[in-house]
Amino acid sequence: MSEFTPTYVPSRRPARVVECQELTDGVVRLALRDSYIARHAKPAQFVNLYTKNAQRLSPRPFGVCEVDGDVFTLMFAVVGKGTEEFRHLRPGDTVDVLGPLGHGFNLREDADYLLVGGGLGVPPLIRAAQELSGHEGSTSTVLFGYRNVHFADAYASRYATQLQSIDESEGNVITLLDRWASQHGVAADADGALRPAAQGRRTVILTCGPLGMMKAVSAWAREHGLTVQASLEARMGCGFGTCVVCTVHTTRGILKTCVDGPVFDTAQLEGWEAAR
Known part of the structure; x- marks a missing residue:
């Protein structure tokens, strides 16, 4: 991964x-x-x-x-x-x-990446936008949700192809995802799969933020046939796999967020099946 x-x-x-x-x-x-x-x-x-x-x-x-x-x-x-x-x-x-x-996002594929973050989940996504800015075959659209002050927009906008942000008075990141789909003429077809972009690249979601937000993003993506890489936040005692504090239940068994993640494909995470 x-x-x-x-x-x-x-x-x-x-x-x-x-x-x-x-x-x-x-x-x-x-x-x-x-x-x-x-x-x-x-x-x-x-x-x-x-x-x-x-x-x-x-x-x-x-x-x-x-x-x-x-x-x-x-x-x-x-x-x-x-x-x-x-x-x-x-x-x-x-x-x-x-x-x-830890293990980072997989950005090897040329794709249209949606970087969906909330609160203090935004730093890894800013780093992803920075990395993707050097990939000629990829784009990055940043979708950030805040409680109030949009404190990270100025940094993400240095690298992102596009940026949209929202605070609690307007909605949340699902509002932005729906808006993005509408603006790009993108909709799920009869079998739920997202129609590919005109240039044929896949759309891949990277997300980091509160657990509830990431689960909602994962559910939205599942409804549209997209894959999601989630960078999990967890309490860590050591950060390198010794203390076994930051365990996560996956389809591969119980893994450690710090050394096996923090990035996981959400299809591997148990308990993320519920719709938003």
């Missing part, structure tokens, strides 16, 4: 802070300098960040958002003491990192 199977990851090491800014209340964009991560991080892979408090043993995993030279960026919500510490990092500070970890 994955485009990238990690065979080597350098040990935990300090990375220097390049920038730390608050995009909106409680949402932070953090840029770090680490040439290995910047060179090797594939869309939907993540990195572990470690706090300087020795009593907080577990790292915090964050999906890589963008890469530029030897710098990579993260985007995260401040939800506890660990992320509160990272919020106050300043240029020149260092923070211990480990990565890149």
Whole structure:
């Protein structure tokens, strides 16, 4: 399933802070300098960040958002003491990192990709849009849903072929998917399969965000005969398969989100069959 199977990851090491800014209340964009991560991080892979408090043993995993030279960026919500510490990092500070970890999206196929994200599920999709911007045979349409502030649009629009976003006052990502289908003259035929685009490329959905949102996206895709790659969010104790905290039930048995994912084809995920 994955485009990238990690065979080597350098040990935990300090990375220097390049920038730390608050995009909106409680949402932070953090840029770090680490040439290995910047060179090797594939869309939907993540990195572990470690706090300087020795009593907080577990790292915090964050999906890589963008890469530029030897710098990579993260985007995260401040939800506890660990992320509160990272919020106050300043240029020149260092923070211990480990990565890149996990399996990323499979982007090998020339296709029309729909990147459907909600809330703080958007960073891996921004990285996917960045990667796809270099693929001559593919397009990327970003569909983002927010609670209120559209904090990631400016970053995704750097790379996406098209971008549409919505907040709770207007609807949700299913609203955007229906709108996209209508705008492109796309509809399910009699047997439920989505009519292919004029150029003959397949449409593939990549999604990341709240579980309920991703299940709804998967159901929408199933109704239209599309495949979905979902980057799952899970509580992780280690991030590299040792603690067995982040298990997920699949058609292949119980797997670990951190090493077997975080990206899974939703057809493999148990309990995702219910319609929206």
